[in-house]
Amino acid sequence: MINNRAKIILFLLSYLPLFIIYAINNIIVGNYIVFWIFVLVIIVVCLLSLLLFKAVKRKGRKRKINILRYQTVNHRLIEYIFVYIFPFLGSFGEIELISFLILFVVIGSIYIKSDLIAINPILSLFGYSIYDIEYFFYENKEKFLQGFLLAKDIEEEGEIVEIEEKIFIKFKKGRGINVAKQ
Numbered sequence: 001m002i003n004n005r006a007k008i009i010l011f012l013l014s015y016l017p018l019f020i021i022y023a024i025n026n027i028i029v030g031n032y033i034v035f036w037i038f039v040l041v042i043i044v045v046c047l048l049s050l051l052l053f054k055a056v057k058r059k060g061r062k063r064k065i066n067i068l069r070y071q072t073v074n075h076r077l078i079e080y081i082f083v084y085i086f087p088f089l090g091s092f093g094e095i096e097l098i099s100f101l102i103l104f105v106v107i108g109s110i111y112i113k114s115d116l117i118a119i120n121p122i123l124s125l126f127g128y129s130i131y132d133i134e135y136f137f138y139e140n141k142e143k144f145l146q147g148f149l150l151a152k153d154i155e156e157e158g159e160i161v162e163i164e165e166k167i168f169i170k171f172k173k174g175r176g177i178n179v180a181k182q
Contacts, residue, residue, distance in 0.1 A: 002164055004112060009048045010049070011112060011117075012045045013122050015080075016046070018084055020038075021084070023039055026038065049122075060163060060169075062161060063137065064160065065160055065168070067133050069133065070132065070154055072131055073131065074130055080121050083103075118150060130150060133146070133148065135147065147166030147167060148168070149167075150168070
């Protein structure tokens with residue numbers, strides 16, 4: 001299970017393109033201080049995310065699951081679009097930046113408290129799809145559960161790591177998944 005700090009890193013990773021847009025906008029208008037702040041945020045988020053994924057793969061709880069039913073829910077990524085619109089609304093002064101930061105903190109709180117870590121457009125850019133799955137653990141075949149799986153190819157075998165209760169990520173190498181033919 002990942003902690004809230006890891007969820008914050010995943011939240012910031014999900015909005016990495018927004019930070020890039022803000023950095024570009026600020027270099028164009030000549031606000032070099034804000035530009036370098038966003039560049040620093042981008043670098044830190046990328047490094048922390050890389051370390052997080054290596055730690056999850058190495059230390060995460062490996063699980064063996066049998067997937068009974070799955071459905072892609074990549075359409076939920078569109079929910080991120082409304083926040084990406086803000087940089088294009090015009091000039092961005094101090095008041096607008098403070099307003100945006102307040103909105104960003106509220107969205108981040110909702111993201112972390114409602115366990116939306118599976119919905120991440122950056123992971124989608126790296127080829128991961130989001131699946132809503134009905135599954136059971138091999139050790140408890142009587143109890144069917146509902147959850148999310150992040151995977152590049154759901155029907156290919158791979159190592160399943162539980163990153164949060166009912167949220168899994170599948171890495172290429174290893175065994176741990178059995179998908180019932182639909």
